Amino acid sequence: MHKLKQWYQDLNLQSKFTLVLLLIVSIPAIAIIFFFYGKAYDMVVSYTIRQEQDRSAETAPLIEESIQKVLDVSEEISSLDFYQTLFKNALTESFTDLADSPDAASFSRKVDQLIAGTPVTNVKIYMEVPKDSPSDINALFDKEDLKDTFLSLDQVRGTYWYGIFRGSRVSQLFCPSFYLGTKEQKAYGDQAYITHASVIYKNGTYDAYMAVYYSGHDFQQILSGNLTLDGSVSYIMNERNNLVSASSDSLAGIYWLDYDKIMESYMSSNSFIEQDILGKTVYVGFYRIKQTGWFMVTVLPSQPLINQSNILVLQFLSIYIAVLVLAFLLASTLSKSITGRISSVISQMRTVRHGPPVPMDSPSAHDEIGDLIDTYNYMTRKMNQLMEKQAQAAEDLRIAEFNSLQAQINPHFLYNTMDMINWMAQQGRTSEVCNAVQSLSRFYKLTLSRKKGISTIAKEEEHVSIYVHLQNMRYHDSISFISDIPDELMEYQIPKLTLQPVIENSILHGILEKPSKSGTIVLTGWMEDGDIVLLISDDGVGIAPDKLPMILSGEGTSISGGTNIAIYNTHRRLQVLYGADYGLTYSSDVGKGTEVQIRIPAKRDETSGETPKPL
Incomplete structure (x- = not known):
């Protein structure tokens, strides 16, 4: 009782x-x-x-x-x-x-x-x-x-x-x-x-x-x-x-x-x-x-x-x-x-x-409880103003960092491509220069076809196909490129120039470091726990275990002495855009090749090319 x-x-x-x-x-x-x-x-x-x-x-x-x-x-x-x-x-x-x-x-x-x-x-x-x-x-x-x-x-x-x-x-x-x-x-x-x-x-x-x-x-x-x-x-x-x-x-x-x-x-x-x-x-x-x-x-x-x-x-x-x-x-x-x-x-x-605190409707009665509600609403408005200013500042910083990282990648790719065209021009290979310029034109047409930085996997796959084609023109078709991405993944979103820096790294610092100067790159993908995983594998020279952790840190150099800025920027862009659970993951076996996993959230392309606001 x-x-x-x-x-x-x-x-x-x-x-x-x-x-x-x-x-x-x-x-x-x-x-x-x-x-x-x-x-x-x-x-x-x-x-x-x-x-x-x-x-x-x-x-x-x-x-x-x-x-x-x-x-x-x-x-x-x-x-x-x-x-x-x-x-x-x-x-x-x-x-x-x-x-x-x-x-x-x-x-x-x-x-x-x-x-x-x-x-x-x-x-x-x-x-x-x-x-x-x-x-x-x-x-x-x-x-x-x-x-x-x-x-x-x-x-x-x-x-x-x-x-x-x-x-x-x-x-x-x-x-x-x-x-x-x-x-x-x-x-x-x-x-x-x-x-x-x-x-x-x-x-x-x-x-x-x-x-x-x-x-x-x-x-x-x-x-x-x-x-x-x-x-x-x-x-x-x-x-x-x-x-x-x-x-x-x-x-x-x-x-x-x-x-x-x-x-x-x-x-x-x-x-x-x-x-x-x-x-x-x-x-x-x-x-x-x-x-x-x-x-x-x-x-x-x-x-x-x-x-x-x-x-x-x-x-x-x-x-x-x-x-x-x-x-x-x-x-x-x-x-x-x-x-x-x-x-x-x-x-x-x-x-x-x-x-965050949410203000209440203005009280209809102005007794003690009404005064309490008015005081609570005033406090809530002040707190929300401070939180909004802090959130806006953080958001502006993230967007600025994202745009900065992307801006670093585009000139890097253009420099390498124009270097290849210049080399062919010096050799007097006019028709091949014409072919290369047309391919480069198509590549940048695809790259600039959308004002924002989000594309589709299908477009990105076409980008790297053109890129490998340009490189094969330079290196006498010594690079085999195999794309085996399932059709159902093609219309999902992916930031522009996500695949190209990884493919470029596989060619320049993997396959071309081999004595034969030839090799194969395989691009495939699958759906995993609501995310999309893209796998790029090559049969290049591989990466030494002591250098592998430094690739995604922005420190150190490649085997040939170059920097890893493009790879680091790509990885950093994905984390800025989607969060720390996403980005690139490297694994390698020296003398046998390298595998790179790219993990991004599964989002269909439903915005006509407009980039969603970064998280």
Whole structure:
């Protein structure tokens, strides 16, 4: 407890204010969450059941409407004169005469008219054939106008619905698909409303059945539209405990309820009831289809409801977290308005540890803190002025040193080249002098093509190629020059006249010191840790170990007695421009040759020849 108290006391004022305000907001919200979580499931169940009740109240009339259209078609056909003559009274004429009557000629046409625009897909009348006059009744089966409607009862004797009629003596029957024969389902419709009729003929009574076929797919679509919850199912069952239609046959099989249990539940409640099916809690609602004795059953499994309640809680938590973040921002803003001015002064003063001081905005209030800010700003301005003057002086010195070093290199190279041209002129080699002057002109055109001192590796490679060419003109092509720099390095930046002094040193103090006066120079390069490394190697006489450290110091002389001023200036330029980690590195083996590594930072040429300001 003491440590907690000490921790709180050590907090700054803004943190203390923020913490207190967050606790004020959080504690009531956490209490609400615990209360809300226990009620969330009940709320989701009640809401979902109410939704399903509303949908079922709309769905059941749609099914009843479809059934009523089927019943209307059946009743209207039954009221046609030809039907009345055939089934309602004893026949006083033969089937042949009846088939030839005007009513028979229009009967099938009127049937087609009645079923147009209804769910009915076909109408068939199945008639028992009298044993004593089978040929007479065939007139109904063979007559062109009637043969598509009237069929022999023998075609359906094996069906389930015919067995029901024969066994229970019902007068009408709504038939799900499995009641019908295979031919009926394929040719006429997968469900049917069938009514029984009798033909009284020659003192005998014969059975007849009118089957009004329709598609159960319409019921399936209506039932599927009844559902709002994933994993739920709606199905219709008849009084014989058979499935009529379902939004999902597989789910209907899982959540199947007995008809008697449904009837019992329906009589005791008109709302959804909780049931246990296969060890799972579900909510079941029942709606009776008036004309048929069917029940529409809707089953809502509990797991999706639990998932919905969890989602609801997560949504609440998300909203709460958003409110908590908003509360934190408000608390932070409020506390900062109290402590911010003091904290800003302290923070600004701390920046002095890592860099130059930065002035603050002028205070809006001129109290003690305002006076402190004004004093700090005055001190900051004075310090920054002194630091800027010091930095400018150092920068001017570095730029002057860079320009001075570069100026020392250019006359040195020009002197050596003009000496070579003078020598050829003395020899009377006019064409070669012309060639040399053209090459020298091209060399200086490349050198002076940019006002500043930064070029590209590609340009520098061309410079030294021209230089070696000029030297070969003097020394009878005794120098082989091989350039193997990867193409991807060619457009990177490099200070002008970086390669030429090194190549010149390799020729004059390396290869030409050999007895054969001939040799090879290889120029290559690679990328290494974000830097570019260029390697110039020759097979000259090499450099003695005691003289090697003095090459980059600007002291000492070469083997032939010359100075190392060009090499020193090149190395010094790179360090002035890029820093102490860059420049030239020499290694040599006496009698075998010398290698020079030139390390520069990898910077692409994106400034159209303008030199970046030295570091």
